[in-house]
Amino acid sequence: MEKVYSEERSVCKLAKARPEAIKFLIDYSRSLKILEFEQFLFESNMN
Amino acid sequence: MDVQINDSTLVRDYISGDEKALEILIKRHNQRITSFIYSKVMDRDIAEDIFQDTFIKVIKTLKKGNYSEEGKFLPWVMRIAHNLIIDFFRKNKRLPKFEGSDDFNIFSVISDDKLNAEKQIIKDQIDSNLELLIEELPDDQKEVLVMRIYKDMSFKEISENTGVSINTALGRMRYALINLRKIIDKHNIVLTN
Numbered sequence: 001m002e003k004v005y006s007e008e009r010s011v012c013k014l015a016k017a018r019p020e021a022i023k024f025l026i027d028y029s030r031s032l033k034i035l036e037f038e039q040f041l042f043e044s045n046m047n
Numbered sequence: 048m049d050v051q052i053n054d055s056t057l058v059r060d061y062i063s064g065d066e067k068a069l070e071i072l073i074k075r076h077n078q079r080i081t082s083f084i085y086s087k088v089m090d091r092d093i094a095e096d097i098f099q100d101t102f103i104k105v106i107k108t109l110k111k112g113n114y115s116e117e118g119k120f121l122p123w124v125m126r127i128a129h130n131l132i133i134d135f136f137r138k139n140k141r142l143p144k145f146e147g148s149d150d151f152n153i154f155s156v157i158s159d160d161k162l163n164a165e166k167q168i169i170k171d172q173i174d175s176n177l178e179l180l181i182e183e184l185p186d187d188q189k190e191v192l193v194m195r196i197y198k199d200m201s202f203k204e205i206s207e208n209t210g211v212s213i214n215t216a217l218g219r220m221r222y223a224l225i226n227l228r229k230i231i232d233k234h235n236i237v238l239t240n
Contacts, residue, residue, distance in 0.1 A: 015085035016078045017098045022070070025102045029069050034110045041111050 054120040062109055073102060076121055080128055087132045097135060101128040173238050180230055188223035191216050 028045075035042040052071070060068035080101065085094040104127050108114050114123075162170060181189055190209060194200045202220075206213045231238065 013082075013085070014078055015081045015091060015094055017081045017095050021095050021099055022073050022077065025073055025099060025106070026066065026070050028103065029106045029110075030066055032106060032110060034107075043107065 055116055055118050058109065058114070058116060058120055062112065062114075069106070072120070076124065079121070080124060083125060084128055084132060088135065093135065097128060097131050100131050104131075176236065176238065180227055180236070183230055184223055184226055188219045188226065191219040192223040192227075195220055 031045050033044045033046060035044055054072065054075075057068040057072050061072070077098075081094055081098050084097045084101075085091065088094055088097065101124060105124055161167075181192060184192065187209075191205055194205045194208065195202070200208070202213050202216050205216045209216065211219075230236075
């Protein structure tokens with residue numbers, strides 16, 4: 001019978017962002033402030 | 048009991064200033080979104096970069112109050128990720144490519160189901176040889192076999208068309224096959240592809 005299924009499992013591997021990447025996003029979110037001034041929105045990053 | 052808070056509530060909490068809600072959302076959808084991106088770019092570091100860019104856009108949109116909650120948080124994030132993947136390939140001016148490893152050939156998986164020219168010729172030859180062999184069968188057996196195999200009729204239909212009982216039709220089919228095998232064995236005919 002013709003071989004129709006791949007035995008190469010890595011082709012459809014599940015991937016996850018590393019904890020450092022997630023921590024960066026959380027820190028970024030905490031430091032980001034949106035300021036509204038006369039109908040304009042300003043981004044301000046306070047590290 | 049561990050009650051899972053739905054995405055809509057977490058989004059609302061985050062917009063209201065609860066930073067913990069964002070962490071839950073990111074961790075909840077991390078694998079799904081990163082795997083989606085990875086399946087397109089096939090590079091872990093690039094996938095992680097695009098994942099971060101995706102959530103930076105999510106954070107900005109939510110903080111600016113530009114997100115309209117319709118209970119579709121994940122599809123929305125996936126759409127952002129999808130657009131960023133397209134941007135990535137546009138910027139790099141290349142298409143995703145997959146190169147098989149030494150022990151894996153992509154063409155063993157993506158070939159079509161058609162026979163190649165050689166196999167098609169062999170199959171045609173076998174079909175024509177089989178037709179000649181069927182001609183050698185007694186008429187009543189040949190009639191049943193042709194109706195069953197070539198016309199795809201049920202034994203009920205065959206019995207109605209030939210005016211015999213279903214059991215007789217089944218018996219004739221059985222003897223037709225036995226006799227075909229006998230002819231094949233007698234003449235040492237090889238019918239394989």
